[in-house]
Amino acid sequence: MIVLGIDSSCDETSAAIVRDGRECLANVVASQTELHARFGGVVPEIACRAHLENFPWTIHEALQRAELTLDEVDGVAVTNRPGLVNALLVGVAAAKGIAFGRGLPLVGVDHIVAHIHASFLAEGGPPKFPCVALVVSGGHTSLYHLPTPTEHRLLGATRDDAAGEAFDKVARLLRLPYPGGPSIEAAARDGDPKGFPVPRTSPGKDNLDFSFSGMKTAVLYKAFGQDMRPKDAKQIEPRVPVADVAAGFQRAVVDVLVKTTLRAVEQTGVSDIVLGGGVAANTLLRERMRAAAERRGVRVVVPDKVLCTDNAAMVAVSGWFRLVAGESDGLDLDCHGRPVRAARV
Ligand code: KG4
Numbered sequence: 001m002i003v004l005g006i007d008s009s010c011d012e013t014s015a016a017i018v019r020d021g022r023e024c025l026a027n028v029v030a031s032q033t034e035l036h037a038r039f040g041g042v043v044p045e046i047a048c049r050a051h052l053e054n055f056p057w058t059i060h061e062a063l064q065r066a067e068l069t070l071d072e073v074d075g076v077a078v079t080n081r082p083g084l085v086n087a088l089l090v091g092v093a094a095a096k097g098i099a100f101g102r103g104l105p106l107v108g109v110d111h112i113v114a115h116i117h118a119s120f121l122a123e124g125g126p127p128k129f130p131c132v133a134l135v136v137s138g139g140h141t142s143l144y145h146l147p148t149p150t151e152h153r154l155l156g157a158t159r160d161d162a163a164g165e166a167f168d169k170v171a172r173l174l175r176l177p178y179p180g181g182p183s184i185e186a187a188a189r190d191g192d193p194k195g196f197p198v199p200r201t202s203p204g205k206d207n208l209d210f211s212f213s214g215m216k217t218a219v220l221y222k223a224f225g226q227d228m229r230p231k232d233a234k235q236i237e238p239r240v241p242v243a244d245v246a247a248g249f250q251r252a253v254v255d256v257l258v259k260t261t262l263r264a265v266e267q268t269g270v271s272d273i274v275l276g277g278g279v280a281a282n283t284l285l286r287e288r289m290r291a292a293a294e295r296r297g298v299r300v301v302v303p304d305k306v307l308c309t310d311n312a313a314m315v316a317v318s319g320w321f322r323l324v325a326g327e328s329d330g331l332d333l334d335c336h337g338r339p340v341r342a343a344r345v
């Protein structure tokens with residue numbers, strides 16, 4: 001089964017072709033980073049206009065790279081939740097147009113679940129179920145238990161900022177370019193995390209939740225002075241080298257993510273961890289999660305970096321699960337800006 005995947009949940013316009021939910025034939029991602037960089041974050045109006053311009057050619061290019069025509073596509077999968085609602089609308093409209101015009105089945109996909117399903121495209125093969133999945137992105141930091149590929153129970157989530165959001169905010173304080181995660185990672189390469197230790201905060205040992213806003217504030221006070229306000233800090237140089245601040249903050253976030261995920265593994269007794277979402281492109285996180293898991297005989301399944309940040313290949317995989325089960329949505333498919341919450345354990 002050949003599935004055309006479409007994603008426009010935030011600031012990447014993406015179209016992909018995946019065969020049988022396993023083989024990525026093409027994954028085209030049109031980044032809008034340059035359009036949003038001068039604003040220090042994503043501007044929804046600009047994002048949805050750019051999606052409108054980018055979809056025709058990204059879909060065309062995906063088909064070309066896969067050496068297929070629309071006649072050979074068996075179904076269309078599109079992210080319809082969660083995300084910037086006006087950005088989602090553009091992708092959903094494109095998907096509906098193709099599905100209607102070609103008489104193809106259409107399925108709406110949850111973007112967060114799609115980040116988990118990206119693991120089906122990882123080198124070394126998909127995870128063994130049951131497994132635990134950590135989704136770390138700009139909008140989410142959540143731990144799930146998956147008894148099967150299509151069932152997920154929320155084990156824990158951030159109570160304030162998402163990890164990616166914290167990276168983005170700390171980068172802005174340090175006047176590093178948007179998006180903040182890759183900038184912090186690059187700056188940290190020349191830094192010493194011991195030169196700027198950041199306290200690891202957690203909402204408690206009796207749960208699997210996260211909290212990053214305190215760590216972000218600790219960076220603000222330690223690097224710029226007690227009681228400093230973020231908007232004032234942006235005008236001055238930090239008291240410590242930026243590289244050390246970046247390295248210390250990155251190390252602290254990674255430590256908390258690894259420790260909490262391993263607690264989830266202990267509690268559920270699974271043998272596999274899935275890592276997904278934009279922050280999963282972070283090399284330190286990938287390495288430390290793998291090393292810590294290996295010591296316990298646990299496997300970490302993490303896709304290529306381009307399949308961790310937003311992409312439509314993961315959406316095609318996620319949609320494939322529904323399409324092979326004979327499911328489809330009508331042309332009245334809605335968009336939802338907020339996550340439709342999974343049941344908390
Ligand atoms: O999954 P994603 O592309 O979009 C959302 O669904 O949110 O994640 C984007 C987030 C941003 O906050 C970005 O700063 C972060 O992922 N990110 C990273 C890295 N690459 C992207 N964070 C840390 N290290 C990276 N290498």
Ligand code: ZN
Binds near residue numbers: 138277278
């Ligand atoms: Zn995402």
